[in-house]
Ligand SMILES: Nc1ncnc2c1ncn2[C@@H]1O[C@H](COP(=O)(O)OP(=O)(O)O)[C@@H](O)[C@H]1O
């Protein structure tokens with residue numbers, strides 16, 4: 001569904017991504033893990049159009065989308081939820097979700113989509129009139145997800161959605177991701193919590209210094225001895241892994 | 249009674265200062281650009297209305313139908329030709345670009361209109377009416393009403409239209425705005441256009457109530473910056489309140505102490521604000537999301 005090949009991209013001088021190749025299968029959850037600074041967020045920014053590729057191609061359902069505007073990419077059916085600060089803090093929850101349907105010209109279409117996403121994320125209805133900035137981290141995540149589904153996207157790109165969430169909120173958030181997949185959406189997920197992320201995924205990808213190092217099913221990657229080396233003293237300790245289950 | 253008169257004068261004049269400062273603060277809110285050219289844009293608006301009046305006898309209030317759309321287009325063109333192409337250090341570079349635009353515009357205005365002071369003098373420029381012993385000069389009252397109408401229009405645009413929603417979204421979180429499909433470049437271009445059109449309207453009143461030349465822009469921009477800092481950078485309501493407060497305080501100080509002190513109050517207030525509440529009246533403390 002999404003194919004990235006030979007991708008180079010970066011900021012200013014120097015490339016952050018140095019030849020990334022990656023394929024995301026239709027209807028799957030693909031999880032990208034890797035140490036901080038590996039270029040995971042940069043990769044997602046290229047997919048959503050925030051950053052232009054320097055070399056290489058990004059195709060979605062056979063059409064080249066590398067370098068297209070975020071708006072064009074949204075119209076193709078790809079939506080991204082960033083690592084942090086996705087919402088418009090001074091606008092209400094309702095206005096935030098409505099903005100997810102900015103490209104829908106028709107007000108009744110927007111209302112219909114709001115009704116649908118509110119069923120899935122009741123908080124949108126419960127806190128409709130509150131300023132988004134006043135919600136807790138977990139609640140904001142749910143509003144971000146609701147907004148992301150406004151255009152009924154085929155591919156949802158999520159950058160570390162568990163960041164800053166308490167365990168209970170994180171568990172709810174993971175449930176929502178599974179539900180999106182069960183509703184037929186494809187998910188491209190970046191996750192710091194390697195165990196949970198790869199556990200959830202159909203396909204796992206390990207990135208390091210701007211390249212893909214390992215690929216396979218989630219279980220294969222978790223069992224790979226190289227993973228331990230990559231993460232020694234690293235980020236695998238973070239997240240909500242139960243104390244007895246830490247990877248050292 | 250003198251003090252009451254001073255308060256009324258301050259409110260009436262504050263109205264059109266709010267237009268000029270509102271244009272400055274909106275542009276900052278959306279683009280984080282301090283538009284140093286806003287002062288000269290006001291003067292350009294004044295000269296355009298002056299020229300239309302003295303050559304074609306078009307009433308200055310009516311001339312806004314021509315000058316505001318014209319200057320809106322100037323703002324849009326400046327965005328696409330000079331701000332958008334900046335690739336790095338946008339904030340600092342755009343500050344310099346706007347400074348350059350201002351300097352070039354000043355040079356051109358100086359060439360075209362010379363540096364003799366002029367004033368738009370319509371037949372009704374010295375008319376006034378009284379209520380009790382209070383004096384209401386006609387042009388100040390018209391100008392105030394016009395400012396109220398235009399500012400109401402800006403608020404309507406901001407809070408009741410699709411464009412307004414995309415503008416407020418871009419102000420709060422430009423990256424998220426792009427990710428929901430808002431074209432933040434067009435939002436920025438239109439915002440600069442609106443800011444400059446507001447300067448055109450303010451400039452017309454400035455030209456009616458003051459004699460001016462191109463160099464008047466320096467005093468104007470310092471006052472507008474003081475107002476915007478007082479109100480909180482990026483806050484339209486803050487700019488409105490600050491405009492009225494500043495001019496009322498200036499006029500009251502002028503009658504209670506002396507006119508010289510009146511002029512200085514702007515900067516005294518500014519320094520006090522910077523010491524006590526650097527984010528201004530309604531400014532946000534935290535820097536917005538990148
Ligand atoms: N906006 C930016 N400007 C310049 N460099 C950046 C920017 N964002 C990220 N980088 C750099 O790119 C590299 C990869 O960052 P990122 O993609 O965020 O990594 P990850 O998400 O894997 O932690 C890092 O070295 C980071 O410093």
Ligand SMILES: [Mg+2]
Nearest residue numbers: 040041042083
């Ligand atoms: Mg990241």
